[in-house]
Amino acid sequence: MRSEAARLSDPLAGKRILVGISGSIAAVKLPLLVSALAKRGAQVRCVLTPSAAQLVSPVALASLSRERCFLDADQWSHTAPRPLHVELAEWAELVLLAPLSATTLGRWVHGLGDTLLASTLLATEAPVLAAAAMNTAMWSAPGVRANWTQLQAFERVLPLGPAEGLLACDRQGSGRMAEPALLLLALESLAYRGWRRDWQGRRLLVSAGPTREWLDPARCVSNPSTGRMGVLLAQAARLRGAEVQLVHGPLQVEPAWLEGLELHPINTGAELQAALRQLQPGVDAIAMAAAVADHRPARPLSHKPDKAASAEAMAAGWETVPDLLRELVQRRCGQQVILGFAAHSGDVLPQAQAKFARKGCDLLFANPIDQPDAGFGSPANQGWLLGPGDCVERIEPMAKLALAHRLLDALLERLSSGGEG
Numbered sequence: 226m227r228s229e230a231a232r233l234s235d236p237l238a239g240k241r242i243l244v245g246i247s248g249s250i251a252a253v254k255l256p257l258l259v260s261a262l263a264k265r266g267a268q269v270r271c272v273l274t275p276s277a278a279q280l281v282s283p284v285a286l287a288s289l290s291r292e293r294c295f296l297d298a299d300q301w302s303h304t305a306p307r308p309l310h311v312e313l314a315e316w317a318e319l320v321l322l323a324p325l326s327a328t329t330l331g332r333w334v335h336g337l338g339d340t341l342l343a344s345t346l347l348a349t350e351a352p353v354l355a356a357a358a359m360n361t362a363m364w365s366a367p368g369v370r371a372n373w374t375q376l377q378a379f380e381r382v383l384p385l386g387p388a389e390g391l392l393a394c395d396r397q398g399s400g401r402m403a404e405p406a407l408l409l410l411a412l413e414s415l416a417y418r419g420w421r422r423d424w425q426g427r428r429l430l431v432s433a434g435p436t437r438e439w440l441d442p443a444r445c446v447s448n449p450s451t452g453r454m455g456v457l458l459a460q461a462a463r464l465r466g467a468e469v470q471l472v473h474g475p476l477q478v479e480p481a482w483l484e485g486l487e488l489h490p491i492n493t494g495a496e497l498q499a500a501l502r503q504l505q506p507g508v509d510a511i512a513m514a515a516a517v518a519d520h521r522p523a524r525p526l527s528h529k530p531d532k533a534a535s536a537e538a539m540a541a542g543w544e545t546v547p548d549l550l551r552e553l554v555q556r557r558c559g560q561q562v563i564l565g566f567a568a569h570s571g572d573v574l575p576q577a578q579a580k581f582a583r584k585g586c587d588l589l590f591a592n593p594i595d596q597p598d599a600g601f602g603s604p605a606n607q608g609w610l611l612g613p614g615d616c617v618e619r620i621e622p623m624a625k626l627a628l629a630h631r632l633l634d635a636l637l638e639r640l641s642s643g644g645e646g
C-alpha cells in the first residue's frame with residue numbers, strides 16, 4: 226500500500242491528461258496504461274488515429290478511462306460550438322503521445338493537421354511526452370531521422386526515443402516504445418518540473434543501491450537499500466537532458482526506470498571504487514547515493530565452508546571499506562560538484578552536520594531511516610539538505626522523484642555558479 230505522503234504528493238492525481246495514440250503495434254500497451262492513470266485519479270481522454278483504431282479498441286479505452294474515446298469521425302459536428310481539436314487541446318494539462326508513429330511524427334513536425342490527433346497536437350499548449358515506436362528500418366529512414374531531430378527543438382516536448390529489443394515485426398533493434406512504467410515516471414516528472422531540458426550538455430555520474438561483501442560464494446554482508454533514490458535521480462536527470470552514467474549494486478526497482486541510462490553494474494565496494502575511479506574524470510557532477518557496506522571480511526573464502534567453519538572465518542576479522550565519497554572529493558576534477566547522502570537513526574541533523582564536515586562534499590542530503598516516509602525502499606523521503614556556508618534546508622516528506630528534482634536543482638545551481646559557495 227502506498228504511504229499517505231506518497232499519495233498526497235501524487236502529481237498525476239486530478240490532472241487532465243490527453244492520451245494520443247497513433248498507428249504502431251505498441252498501441253496495444255496503452256489500455257493498461259490508461260487504466261493505471263485513471264486509477265491514480267487522473268482525468269484521461271484518448272484520441273486515436275484511424276490506424277491506431279485498427280490496433281486497439283476504442284471501446285476498451287473509453288471503458289478504462291471512464292470517458293468517451295475520440296476518433297477522426299468525431300472531429301466536425303454542426304452541433305459542437307467549438308472545434309473538437311481546439312476543445313481537447315485546451316482541456317489537456319499534459320499530453321501523452323504514445324506510441325508516436327512515423328506518420329504522426331511527420332505530420333506534427335511539418336505542421337499538418339489532417340487528423341483529429343494531428344490538429345490537436347498543433348493546437349495544444351500543454352507539455353507533450355512523445356514516445357516513438359516503429360520498425361527498426363523505419364526508425365533509421367533518413368526522413369524519420371530528420372523529423373525526429375527537428376522535434377528535439379520543439380518547446381514543451383519531452384521526446385523519448387525507442388528502446389532496443391525484439392520487435393513485433395521480428396526485427397531485433399531500435400524501435401520498441403519506452404516501457405509504460407517509464408512513461409508513467411516521465412509523466413510524473415513533467416508534472417513536477419515541466420519539459421525543461423536544463424541538464425542538456427551536462428554529464429552526471431550517479432551511484433545507487435547496496436554493495437555486497439562476500440564471506441564466501443554463498444554468504445554476504447549488505448544492507449536493505451533498493452537503489453530507488455539513486456535510480457530516480459539518474460532518470461530525472463536524463464529526462465532533463467543530462468547524459469547519465471549509473472553505477473549500481475543489485476537493484477529492486479522497475480527495470481524500465483533504467484532505460485536511457487548508461488549502466489555499470491557492480492557488486493562489492495572494491496568494484497564500486499574501480500568504477501568510480503574510471504568514470505569520475507568524464508563528468509560534471511556526481512551523486513553518491515550508493516549504500517556502501519561498511520565492513521568486509523579480511524579473509525574471504527573462495528569455497529563454501531560448512532556453518533562451523535564459516536563462523537570461524539567470520540571471527541577471523543573484518544576490515545573497513547574505504548570511504549569512497551571522501552576519495553571522490555580528494556580526486557575531484559575541475560569544478561566537479563559532488564552530492565553525498567547520509568542515512569541516520571535518532572537525531573539526524575547533528576550527525577549529518579558532522580558527516581558533511583568530515584566528507585568535504587559540496588552538498589549532503591541526510592535522511593532518517595527510523596521514520597515513516599523516509600529511508601530504504603520507501604517511495605517517499607524527507608530530511609535535510611546541507612550546503613556550503615552551514616546552509617541547512619529542511620525537506621518535508623515528498624515522493625522520491627520530487628526529491629530527485631529538488632536535488633538536481635541544487636546540483637545545477639552549484640554547477641552554474643562554478644562551485645562558488
Ligand code: CTP
Pocket residue numbers: 513514515516517518519546547548549550551564565566567568569
Ligand atoms: N560512503 C562511501 N564509502 C563508504 C561508506 C559510505 O562513499 N565506505 C558514502 C555513501 O555513498 C554516502 C555517504 O558516504 O554518500 C554517507 O554514507 P553513510 O552510510 O550515511 O555513512 P558512512 O560514511 O558509512 O558513515 P557512518 O556509517 O559512520 O555514519
